[in-house]
Each structure stands twice: as C-alpha cells, then as structure tokens.
Amino acid sequence: MTKAEVKIWNELLRKRQFYNYKFLRQRPIKNYIVDFFCKDLSLVIEIDGFSHENEEVFENDIKRQEAIETLGYHVLRFTDEEVMSDFENVIRTMEIWLENNKQPITHLNPPSQGRKSPLDGETQRGE
Numbered sequence: 001m002t003k004a005e006v007k008i009w010n011e012l013l014r015k016r017q018f019y020n021y022k023f024l025r026q027r028p029i030k031n032y033i034v035d036f037f038c039k040d041l042s043l044v045i046e047i048d049g050f051s052h053e054n055e056e057v058f059e060n061d062i063k064r065q066e067a068i069e070t071l072g073y074h075v076l077r078f079t080d081e082e083v084m085s086d087f088e089n090v091i092r093t094m095e096i097w098l099e100n101n102k103q104p105i106t107h108l109n110p111p112s113q114g115r116k117s118p119l120d121g122e123t124q125r126g127e
Contacts, residue, residue: 001025004083005035005047012091012111013045019098019111030071032064037073041102044068044075045094047083074101 001009005025013023013036027037029044036045048061065075076097078090091111 002047002049002080004049004078004080007087008045008047008078008083008090009036011087012094017111018094029068029073032068034068041098042073043097044073046075046077047080048077049080 009025012018013025016022021038021040023036023038023045025036027034029037034044035047037043038045046061046065061077065077068075074097076094078093082090
C-alpha cells in the first residue's frame with residue numbers, strides 16, 4: 001500500500017472507524033482489485049497516486065470505474081495528495097456522500113474522537 005492508503009486505512013477505515021461500517025482492502029470486483037470496499041454501502045474508495053496523472057492510466061481508470069459502477073457500486077476517488085495534505089476534507093467528502101446516498105448518519109464511531117461532523121450542524125475548522 002502507498003503511504004496515503006496506509007493513512008486512510010489506519011486512521012479512517014479499519015476496525016469500523018468510519019461510522020461503524022466495515023471496509024475491506026484490496027478486494028476483487030469483476031476483473032479489478034479495488035483499494036477499499038464496503039459491502040453495506042456498495043462503496044469503493046480508490047486512492048490515486050502520481051501514476052494516475054498519466055493519460056493512459058487515467059483513461060483506464062475511467063473504464064475501470066464505469067465497469068465497477070455497472071455492477072451497482074459507487075466509487076469515490078481521492079488523490080494521494082488529498083489524503084496526505086487535506087485529510088479532514090476527505091472525511092467530510094465521505095460523510096457528505098454517506099448523507100446523500102444512505103440514511104442519515106446514525107452509526108456509532110464517528111471518525112476522529114471529539115470531532116463534530118459537519119452533518120451535525122457544527123463544522124469544526126482545522127487548527
């Protein structure tokens with residue numbers, strides 16, 4: 001795993017840290033291996049490194065994502081840079097996706113102890 005993948009796994013996705021949802025890493029879907037997968041949400045999370053800026057790789061990513069989405073999965077993509085430099089925004093993006101695509105957040109275990117979710121009406125600004 002890349003440093004960004006390790007960060008999002010250790011700080012957000014493993015051990016049901018994200019609202020008690022179970023995520024798996026490096027899971028096969030169709031003929032692809034996705035970075036992270038949550039069956040309950042039908043959600044795939046992809047972390048794109050520097051190599052994904054290459055036009056050919058980018059075009060393959062689009063085809064891959066379309067194939068995965070035809071199976072009924074949703075795909076959220078983040079860059080390594082976003083995960084490493086703006087992690088709070090990655091969390092907010094996932095929370096907003098969750099709110100827009102599922103029931104209101106009622107699970108236990110909000111990410112980051114002591115942090116209020118922007119969806120709770122109180123947005124915490126970065127320090």
